[in-house]
Amino acid sequence: MNMQPKGNFEVDEDLELPLSVLGTDEEEAYGIEELFFSRTDERGVIQSYNDTFERIAGFAPGELMGAPHKLVRHGDVPKAVFWLLWNGLKAGVPVGAYVKNRTKSGKYYWVYAVASPITGGFLSVRMKPSSPLFAQVQELYQAALRDEQELGLSAEESAHRVLEQLQGLGFPTYAMFQSHAFYTEFEARRDALDVAKDPVLTSVDVITSNTAIFQREMALLARKFDHAVLLITNMEIVANKQQVGQSVLRAIAQNYSMKMRGIEGHLANVRVHEELEGIWGVSRDQNTYFLLCAAHLMEDMTAQFDDQARQVEGASKDLDTGFLHDLLNGYKDQSLTAVSQSVEAALKIKSGTEYLRELILALSNIRIACRVEMARLANAVSGLEEILTSLETFHRDVDNHLDTILTAADEIVKGVNQSMNDPAQTSQAA
Known part of the structure; x- marks a missing residue:
């Protein structure tokens, strides 16, 4: 093609x-x-x-x-x-x-x-x-x-x-x-004809919709950490002004800062950045939709054309059949590659999410230790209460975003499993 x-x-x-x-x-x-x-x-x-x-x-x-x-x-x-x-x-x-x-x-x-x-x-x-x-x-x-x-x-x-x-x-x-x-018109047509949904398209839709949720929540999480870095900087400033507890506060701030840098680096690696250039720039997931629908459309068109009873005057049915089959095979090959790439990217998201959970858990452990030390120093250190309150809000927000991210990652894995277990997809790969 x-x-x-x-x-x-x-x-x-x-x-x-x-x-x-x-x-x-x-x-x-x-x-x-x-x-x-x-x-x-x-x-x-x-x-x-x-x-x-x-x-x-x-x-x-x-x-x-x-x-x-x-x-x-x-x-x-x-x-x-x-x-x-x-x-x-x-x-x-x-x-x-x-x-x-x-x-x-x-x-x-x-x-x-x-x-x-x-x-x-x-x-x-x-x-x-x-x-x-x-x-x-x-x-x-x-x-x-x-x-x-x-x-x-x-x-x-x-x-x-x-x-x-x-x-x-x-x-x-x-x-x-x-x-x-x-994709929207393809699915509407199939619904009108009472044709069963294509399992691979359904799987890709599950992967794509939950990947969008994942990316949105990751972006929000990244912004939360950007703001939290300022809180830790303020904590270091407060620590340097104190006569009591300065070393403890600085150690807490340094631990926070180190863990946050690690999480920010991981967030940057896990998030997908696709540059869409010009009129024809398209994301991997949307391109997968187009290719899968095109393969099905060409298959349906080829079948209807094969059943065509009357030969159009001046046309070569063999030539047109050849073009339709070339397009069908080309779109099938491209869609198979696109689905494989979507599955691969989805599995990377899942593994990245597991590591993110470990990093945030480690940060939460530091928070528990901080509570004990900061409670002991709160009355002796001016300006600390506002920082403590903001950090508690930060951790609650992080937990909420993480729950949504983990749910989306689980749904992505379900979509991957459905795609890999679909016999039609397996036969195409063969």
Whole structure:
């Protein structure tokens, strides 16, 4: 499967300009079980498609062959969407997007499209969107289209505005959004069809959701320790001003400081830092979602295409079957690698959590010793009571964060075990 950036890649931008023909407000219905695809050259000229696409789009047999894909473009889709689509495909990146298309008669139909680079062009598989996210996207598109029309924005300018809006929804890059959207629509479609959930996807979801909890709590814990370091510094300052108990206070502060440095270093090592660069930066977990869903989608599309009764005029079924199988195998291989990497990272989290518990337990033991000494010195040492109170609050907060972290780590291990015990995953590995 060709997923590499393409050299000397030129796009005839005119191919993606909207047609002047106005559509209607009438929707062209199709079943959620239906999938369809089209294959284009590098300029977006249609080279092949299946009969489902031809039927839904309302064109005569063979009429779409050799036509620019803009033939089914609906004017309600902002230019930003197509700018993002081409930007990704030109970089050799598979792209997922919600697209409103227009039939020959002017009706409309929505799809969630997954376009993949292939040798000599691109292949796009479409499914019917049905998740709650779909309604949010329609509102976002309406706002983007309004901005394009009222402000005269270029496609690129509009795309960057859309990216800013997605960031406001919690998606730092478009790749992060498309992975989430793909997984959401994939699961919604399976629910509608009453298809059993994929156990590997379920396991990855358990790992991913609890890893997010783990990382959030670790970040909060790190901030708590940053603040506690200031408390210990203040304790050392108080100790240096005392005539009574100075050596004891300094020893306590030094023990705290040493243990805290060890914990802070461990927190930095356990926390995952993923730099998401540009539009197509994506986290390991979200990329795993995309690849697993893509493998399943290609498998379903291939099965439907194999059962296709009618040969589309001018198309080569053998050639298209070959492209679909190449994409299917490529996504399967990549998803297997991605799942293995997720499992490996999850196991590291578990081992790191066990060591963190030991470090915090050691810090708690110092606290117990401190209580005895500080209680004896409290009346003789001015300025110590406030520090003691703050340290007690710190330890309570640490215990609460640690409980949440340990629970998340246990759930991550459950997800790992489910993934490793899944027969489908094992057969793929074989």
